[in-house]
Each structure stands twice: as structure tokens, then as C-alpha cells.
Amino acid sequence: MPKPITELIHHPYVPPSRFAAPQPGVYKASTVFFADVAAMRARDWKTKAGYTYGLHGTPTTFTLEERLASLEGGAECLLVPSGLAAIALVAFAFLKTGDEVLVPDNAYGPNKALCSGELANFGITHRLYDPMNPADLAAKLSERTRLVWVEAPGSVTMEFPDLPALVAACRARNVITALDNTWGAGLAFAPFDFNGSGEGVDISVHALTKYPSGGGDVLMGSVVTRDDRLHRALKLSHMRMGYGVGVGDVETLLRSLPSIGLRYQAHDNAARELARWLADRAEIAQVLHPALESSPGHANWLRLCGARDMAAGLFSVVFDDRYSAEQVDRFCDGLRLFRLGYSWGGPISLVVPYDIGLMREPNVSHWPHKGTLVRFSIGLEDVDDLRADLEQALAVL
Numbered sequence: 125m126p127k128p129i130t131e132l133i134h135h136p137y138v139p140p141s142r143f144a145a146p147q148p149g150v151y152k153a154s155t156v157f158f159a160d161v162a163a164m165r166a167r168d169w170k171t172k173a174g175y176t177y178g179l180h181g182t183p184t185t186f187t188l189e190e191r192l193a194s195l196e197g198g199a200e201c202l203l204v205p206s207g208l209a210a211i212a213l214v215a216f217a218f219l220k221t222g223d224e225v226l227v228p229d230n231a232y233g234p235n236k237a238l239c240s241g242e243l244a245n246f247g248i249t250h251r252l253y254d255p256m257n258p259a260d261l262a263a264k265l266s267e268r269t270r271l272v273w274v275e276a277p278g279s280v281t282m283e284f285p286d287l288p289a290l291v292a293a294c295r296a297r298n299v300i301t302a303l304d305n306t307w308g309a310g311l312a313f314a315p316f317d318f319n320g321s322g323e324g325v326d327i328s329v330h331a332l333t334k335y336p337s338g339g340g341d342v343l344m345g346s347v348v349t350r351d352d353r354l355h356r357a358l359k360l361s362h363m364r365m366g367y368g369v370g371v372g373d374v375e376t377l378l379r380s381l382p383s384i385g386l387r388y389q390a391h392d393n394a395a396r397e398l399a400r401w402l403a404d405r406a407e408i409a410q411v412l413h414p415a416l417e418s419s420p421g422h423a424n425w426l427r428l429c430g431a432r433d434m435a436a437g438l439f440s441v442v443f444d445d446r447y448s449a450e451q452v453d454r455f456c457d458g459l460r461l462f463r464l465g466y467s468w469g470g471p472i473s474l475v476v477p478y479d480i481g482l483m484r485e486p487n488v489s490h491w492p493h494k495g496t497l498v499r500f501s502i503g504l505e506d507v508d509d510l511r512a513d514l515e516q517a518l519a520v521l
């Protein structure tokens with residue numbers, strides 16, 4: 125069996141007759157003609173049996189969907205205008221008034237904001253659970269729990285949970301599991317088949333904005349499933365909410381996707397090198413990178429991702445608490461190659477200081493550190509230049 129990245133690059137595509145180019149065509153359309161009234165009346169919006177309207181898919185969007193489904197080891201994929209829109213689509217497809225959704229305490233922040241905003245307005249409650257304690261999740265599952273979000277590792281604080289244990293707890297209660305798989309990108313582990321066990325999540329959501337784009341110039345998200353019943357529910361919500369994506373952006377993603385394996389590996393290698401270097405610095409109390417032994421959940425990362433030995437280009441550090449938040453701000457301002465900005469996955473290294481006190485629920489999961497946290501997203505610059513940049517900025521402390 126070829127590796128997934130080889131299959132991605134050789135993903136089947138049927139070109140127009142006598143034009144045997146490997147690159148898929150770019151089709152832009154709202155209207156799609158029907159041959160006659162009978163064909164129009166027999167239209168099927170919900171499957172890929174035919175084309176009905178640009179919003180419901182074109183050959184170009186279907187090609188990208190099929191490649192992403194293959195990459196993550198799923199069967200079906202839906203494209204949406206952003207990673208956050210993918211999270212929202214899952215919520216709207218499966219939650220109704222009276223339901224409860226469980227979210228890890230270290231979840232991607234805007235997911236929590238959606239829960240306490242629109243979902244609360246619709247009479248849907250949410251509870252936070254400790255991602256590092258599967259028993260806490262199991263205890264919080266109730267009759268009303270309809271959906272559980274999992275994330276590996278957690279956003280910003282990077283703890284790697286025991287994903288198979290979290291999923292098993294939900295499976296035992298027949299609750300849908302949705303993974304925010306932006307970090308893993310379909311490369312670090314197989315979200316629907318952990319280590320070939322056949323066990324995995326029900327839904328994998330991915331911010332294509334990050335590694336699949338790789339350029340920092342596209343916003344898009346995907347929702348991948350293996351289960352036809354779940355896919356159909358998602359597809360109906362997708363159509364009813366009018367979630368379309370620009371074909372120009374789809375073209376950009378089709379262009380960048382084949383190089384994702386190479387880029388991911390380069391981001392990963394450089395991030396590990398810099399994370400290890402920072403771990404030895406006296407200014408740094410803790411480096412949070414799941415591939416580092418000292419990082420919370422390292423053993424879970426090793427079990428899930430050890431065979432492929434992959435870990436994305438993202439890590440955080442906690443500064444020693446002798447440094448004030450203002451000093452750490454000055455460190456961030458002192459960086460020259462690392463730029464201040466959100467998102468990640470592009471060629472430019474980024475840095476963001478976070479106030480963890482505002483991000484965590486103290487009675488749900490314990491955050492042991494006092495110092496200020498800074499997250500780095502490692503780009504594709506030369507790693508020696510990045511290290512020199514960190515070193516000169518550390519000097520301002």
C-alpha cells in the first residue's frame with residue numbers, strides 16, 4: 125500500500141477527453157443547465173450523482189473534497205468558508221434546543237465562544253471537561269449530551285489527551301465525537317482509525333486555512349466523515365445555510381495540497397529543534413510541545429503519533445515567573461523574523477502572547493504555571509536564523 129501522501133499526489137482525476145493533464149480543471153458556475161424538465165425534476169441536491177447548482181458543488185470542489193476525504197481516511201467531505209464555519213456546521217447539523225455539547229477546557233477559543241453565544245441563544249447548553257482526564261468526560265456525559273468535541277493537542281496549551289480513551293467513553297454512550305484536526309492535518313495520525321485499530325472519531329474538522337493552504341492567503345474549512353448518515357445530516361445543514369466556497373480558493377488549495385507532507389515535515393523539524401533549544405534556556409520554565417518528554421500528555425502523543433513521528437510546527441513556552449507580562453511583551457516586540465499575528469501554517473513564523481487566566485475555567489482543568497505563555501508557529505525560514513532571532517529577543521528580558 126502506498127503511503128497516504130503518495131496516494132494524495134496520485135489521487136485519481138479524469139481529465140476531459142484527449143487532454144491528459146494531471147491538474148484538475150477549474151470550473152466556476154452558479155447555474156448548471158438541465159437537459160429537460162424531467163432531469164430538472166429528478167435532480168438530487170444531496171449526493172454527488174450529478175451537478176445541480178454551483179452552491180452544491182462543481183467538479184472542482186468535488187475534486188478537493190475527495191482528496192481531503194482520502195487524506196484523512198474518511199469517505200465524504202464538505203467544504204466551508206473557514207475552519208470556524210466547519211465547527212459551526214457540525215453544531216448546527218446535530219444540536220437542537222435542550223441538547224448539551226461537551227467541549228475540552230483547552231479547546232480552540234472561538235468554538236467556546238460559539239457555545240456561549242449562538243448555541244446558548246438557541247437553548248443548547250455546553251459544559252467544559254478536563255481533556256487530560258477521560259473519567260471527567262465520562263462523568264459529564266448525560267442523557268442530553270448529543271455531541272463531544274475533542275482536540276489533540278489542545279489549542280495554545282498543547283496538552284495531548286488520550287484521544288482513544290475520550291472517544292471510547294463517548295462511543296459507550298452513543299454520543300457523536302467531533303475532532304478539530306487542524307493540528308494533525310490528516311498527517312500526524314489517522315483520525316478515523318487510530319493506529320490501525322479501526323477506532324476513531326465520527327467527524328473530523330480541519331481548518332484548511334493552516335497547513336493545506338500553506339500560504340497564509342486562503343480561508344477555508346472541511347468536515348470529513350466516514351458515516352453516510354452523519355454526512356447526509358451535515359450536507360442538509362450545509363445546503364440550508366448556503367455555505368459556499370470561492371472556486372479561486374479551491375484552485376489554490378488544489379495547487380498547495382500535494383506539497384503538504386513536505387511542508388508539514390519541515391515545520392515539524394524546525395519546531396522541534398527550536399523547542400528543544402528553548403527548553404535549555406534559563407528564561408523558560410516550560411516548553412509545551414507534545415513530542416518533548418517534559419510536555420503534558422507526551423505519552424499519549426507517543427502512542428497515537430509515535431509510529432509516524434509527526435507533530436506540526438506549533439509550540440508554546442511558559443516564561444519563568446520572575447519575568448513580568450510586560451517583559452514578555454517586550455520579548456515579543458523584540459522579535460524581527462517572528463511576526464505578531466494569528467493563524468499558522470504559512471511560510472512566516474508567528475508569535476502570540478496569551479493570558480491563560482482568561483482562557484481556562486479554574487475548576488475544570490488545572491493550569492499549574494504562573495509565568496506568561498507565548499505561542500510560536502514555526503514557518504519555513506532557515507532554522508538558524510529563527511534561533512538567532514529568539515536569542516537576540518531573549519536578550520531584551
Ligand SMILES: *Cc1c(COP(=O)(O)O)cnc(C)c1O
Binds near residue numbers: 205206207279343467
Ligand atoms: C485556525 C483554527 C481554526 C479556525 O480556522 P479559520 O479558518 O481561521 O476559521 C479552528 N481550529 C483550530 C485548532 C485552529 O487553529
